[in-house]
Amino acid sequence: MLEIKNLHANVDGREILKGLDLTVPTGEVHAIMGPNGSGKSTLANVLAGKEDYEVTEGSVTFKGEDLLAMDATERAVAGVFLAFQYPMEIPGVATMTFLRSAVNAVRKARGEEELSTPDFLRVVKEKAKGLKIDVDMLRRPLNVGFSGGEKKRNEILQMALLEPSLCVLDETDSGLDIDAVRIVADGVNALRSPERSMLVITHYQRLLNYIVPDRVHVLSAGRVARSGGPELALELEKSGYAEYGEASAA
Amino acid sequence: MPAVQETVERVKQIDVDKYKYGFFTDIESVMAPKGLNEEVVRFISAKKGEPDWLRDWRLEAFRRWQTMQEPKWANVQYPKINFQELYYYSAPKSTEGPKSLAEVDPELLKTYEKLGIPLKEQEVLAGVQGAPKVAVDAVFDSVSVVTTFKEELAKAGVIFCSISEAVKNHPELVKKYLGSVVPITDNFFATLNSAVFSDGSFVYVPEGVRCPMELSTYFRINAEKTGQFERTLIIADKGAYVSYLEGCTAPMRDENQLHAAVVELVALEDAEIKYSTVQNWYPGDAEGKGGVYNFVTKRGDCRGHRSKISWTQVETGSAITWKYPSCILRGNGSRGEFYSIAISNGYQQVDSGTKMIHLGRDTSSRIISKGIAAGYSNNTYRGLVSAHRKATNARNFTCCDSLLIGDKCGAHTVPYIEAKNASATFEHEATTSKISDDQLFYCLSRGLSEEEAVALIVNGFVRDVLQQLPMEFMAETQKLIGISLEGSVG
Numbered sequence: 001m002l003e004i005k006n007l008h009a010n011v012d013g014r015e016i017l018k019g020l021d022l023t024v025p026t027g028e029v030h031a032i033m034g035p036n037g038s039g040k041s042t043l044a045n046v047l048a049g050k051e052d053y054e055v056t057e058g059s060v061t062f063k064g065e066d067l068l069a070m071d072a073t074e075r076a077v078a079g080v081f082l083a084f085q086y087p088m089e090i091p092g093v094a095t096m097t098f099l100r101s102a103v104n105a106v107r108k109a110r111g112e113e114e115l116s117t118p119d120f121l122r123v124v125k126e127k128a129k130g131l132k133i134d135v136d137m138l139r140r141p142l143n144v145g146f147s148g149g150e151k152k153r154n155e156i157l158q159m160a161l162l163e164p165s166l167c168v169l170d171e172t173d174s175g176l177d178i179d180a181v182r183i184v185a186d187g188v189n190a191l192r193s194p195e196r197s198m199l200v201i202t203h204y205q206r207l208l209n210y211i212v213p214d215r216v217h218v219l220s221a222g223r224v225a226r227s228g229g230p231e232l233a234l235e236l237e238k239s240g241y242a243e244y245g246e247a248s249a250a
Numbered sequence: 251m252p253a254v255q256e257t258v259e260r261v262k263q264i265d266v267d268k269y270k271y272g273f274f275t276d277i278e279s280v281m282a283p284k285g286l287n288e289e290v291v292r293f294i295s296a297k298k299g300e301p302d303w304l305r306d307w308r309l310e311a312f313r314r315w316q317t318m319q320e321p322k323w324a325n326v327q328y329p330k331i332n333f334q335e336l337y338y339y340s341a342p343k344s345t346e347g348p349k350s351l352a353e354v355d356p357e358l359l360k361t362y363e364k365l366g367i368p369l370k371e372q373e374v375l376a377g378v379q380g381a382p383k384v385a386v387d388a389v390f391d392s393v394s395v396v397t398t399f400k401e402e403l404a405k406a407g408v409i410f411c412s413i414s415e416a417v418k419n420h421p422e423l424v425k426k427y428l429g430s431v432v433p434i435t436d437n438f439f440a441t442l443n444s445a446v447f448s449d450g451s452f453v454y455v456p457e458g459v460r461c462p463m464e465l466s467t468y469f470r471i472n473a474e475k476t477g478q479f480e481r482t483l484i485i486a487d488k489g490a491y492v493s494y495l496e497g498c499t500a501p502m503r504d505e506n507q508l509h510a511a512v513v514e515l516v517a518l519e520d521a522e523i524k525y526s527t528v529q530n531w532y533p534g535d536a537e538g539k540g541g542v543y544n545f546v547t548k549r550g551d552c553r554g555h556r557s558k559i560s561w562t563q564v565e566t567g568s569a570i571t572w573k574y575p576s577c578i579l580r581g582n583g584s585r586g587e588f589y590s591i592a593i594s595n596g597y598q599q600v601d602s603g604t605k606m607i608h609l610g611r612d613t614s615s616r617i618i619s620k621g622i623a624a625g626y627s628n629n630t631y632r633g634l635v636s637a638h639r640k641a642t643n644a645r646n647f648t649c650c651d652s653l654l655i656g657d658k659c660g661a662h663t664v665p666y667i668e669a670k671n672a673s674a675t676f677e678h679e680a681t682t683s684k685i686s687d688d689q690l691f692y693c694l695s696r697g698l699s700e701e702e703a704v705a706l707i708v709n710g711f712v713r714d715v716l717q718q719l720p721m722e723f724m725a726e727t728q729k730l731i732g733i734s735l736e737g738s739v740g
Contacts, residue, residue: 048691048695049694049695050691051687051691052687071694072691072694072695073694073697073698073699073700075695076694076695076696076697077697081695082695084692084695087692088686088688088689088692089689090689090692090693090706090707090710091710091711092709092710092711092712092713092714093706093707093709093710093713097706098693098696098706101696101698101702101706102693102696102697102698105696105697105698105699105702106696106697109697141710142710158696162696162697
């Protein structure tokens with residue numbers, strides 16, 4: 001599904017990723033952990049195609065294609081989805097309108113028919129229910145005045161609607177209380193499938209109690225410093241990130 | 251410079267010799283000679299078979315106009331217009347215009363397609379010869395629909411016709427109200443309009459009548475060839491209600507560079523007039539060459555107690571827009587509203603806003619203005635809210651929001667507030683924001699293209715105003731906003 005080789009990337013002229021290698025096979029869930037400043041969010045943004053992130057070296061192959069040659073829209077259409085750590089507010093645009101625009105943009109680009117209003121409503125309501133999202137919330141402007149939990153559930157709802165092949169979750173658990181983490185994790189788990197891969201980026205092991213990964217990778221100074229099974233997360237929970245340069249992180 | 255040059259050249263292209271017999275011959279003369287003088291004003295009046303009082307009214311306006319100066323205070327730049335280089339009268343010409351859609355600018359056709367306008371209607375809009383009749387059939391399912399409209403209106407007692415017809419058939423109403431809101435002395439362009447106005451619409455809704463339909467779709471057929479000096483007069487008698495929609499979301503093919511229209515609204519006691527405009531004239535090309543100069547005077551008079559006038563405008567076209575739909579709140583308890591979306595892209599210049607003149611007691615007004623500037627454009631909100639000393643308890647709420655797309659455009663807000671009555675309550679809010687890269691990226695990462703993303707964000711920004719538009723125009727207007735902002739990012 002995803003193959004990253006020797007990836008180097010700059011933000012504002014500063015190198016953040018320094019030769020990152022990572023392979024996520026189809027159907028697997030991999031966790032990316034690491035101290036602040038190790039490059040976790042940079043990796044997420046580079047994969048989604050944010051313009052301020054400049055790739056200077058290396059390659060990213062997604063389903064056999066050169067991901068770096070695509071712009072952000074093309075990546076979304078091809079099946080890459082980023083659940084944002086800080087979802088953006090768009091005043092005046094009802095969440096429902098946004099969801100529908102996104103779903104139909106992706107469908108159109110994939111050569112599928114746009115969903116009719118009744119069909120779309122049916123699908124949204126069904127998926128929203130699983131995430132305990134009230135339909136009233138979907139009538140409010142996108143993310144405006146949403147609580148942290150509402151924002152993150154809304155991200156997962158978008159993920160469910162767009163049916164991506166690769167889900168990148170950037171610190172989806174940050175700022176959530178334990179009940180909210182559970183709801184979000186249930187939503188994510190419901191989307192696990194043999195055709196779909198996930199990259200779960202998190203600072204804390206807590207989320208991984210609910211979304212149990214196939215592999216865990218520890219990022220340090222822009223590279224994968226260590227990889228292992230789910231037990232690696234538990235080990236980190238005890239030992240902390242000291243040996244991965246937490247103290248020196250920017 | 252290029253703008254005027256273009257007019258001059260275009261005028262040259264029309265073979266003036268063809269009309270060398272001038273306006274004294276009674277052949278189907280198409281044009282008055284170039285320039286403006288008393289003879290031309292008399293010619294226009296005679297051509298239209300107007301009564302003496304109206305001819306004299308025009309002449310008075312013309313004499314006045316000669317003493318006036320073109321206003322310079324607006325935040326717009328354009329080369330000096332030589333008013334003697336223009337033509338002031340041209341009857342509909344059957345030989346002008348493309349012969350089929352194949353001859354029409356493909357860019358224009360692309361826009362029609364995006365707006366989802368039916369082919370037959372495209373022909374009307376593009377000015378294809380002989381199209382109107384066909385279009386009426388195709389779009390409105392035969393002329394009978396138009397007749398039905400007319401019958402239904404007549405049954406309600408609503409008069410809806412061209413100003414020229416009204417002058418003939420309802421002279422007492424025209425004489426009473428024409429120029430009573432925008433006097434012939436008002437301003438340079440309004441005075442010019444009074445002297446040479448070509449045609450326009452006339453609406454009279456009698457006492458207690460609620461006009462049974464939006465005067466909109468019908469207008470869409472009627473709108474063609476109203477000319478560059480349009481004059482509209484709408485009167486709502488006591489307790490009457492009318493909603494009027496001017497314009498069209500599709501860009502009209504237009505040979506005229508200068509447009510100086512006048513719109514007058516009169517609301518008597520307990521009457522309500524809702525006037526909506528969608529203006530999408532040619533804005534000029536990507537380099538800012540050409541485009542329509544839209545210098546309009548629109549004013550409503552809340553003459554009766556508890557009357558209400560509401561202006562809603564969506565301005566996306568024209569190279570230069572100079573326009574301030576205003577309300578004179580004369581009647582006690584009267585109310586004025588102004589809802590505006592003004593979008594400028596490319597090299598467009600917009601200087602638009604409103605005036606709310608509170609004269610009566612307990613009058614209230616509300617202004618919601620959304621300016622969106624992209625490209626190299628300049629977008630100015632200019633507004634005046636004033637309370638006369640007798641305007642006890644006058645209230646106004648103003649909200650002016652500007653949205654910038656890119657870093658080469660400008661947004662300006664120039665609010666004037668004058669209160670001569672201590673009990674007046676005026677509130678003013680203003681914001682300026684930019685579409686952030688993060689907002690854009692968020693949309694892109696969900697599969698939207700840049701253009702779709704900008705259109706979505708802008709439509710959110712203008713939502714309060716969009717909701718004021720008649721239902722059937724909301725969807726089209728949303729699309730229009732997207733089209734107007736094409737090429738504004740990336």
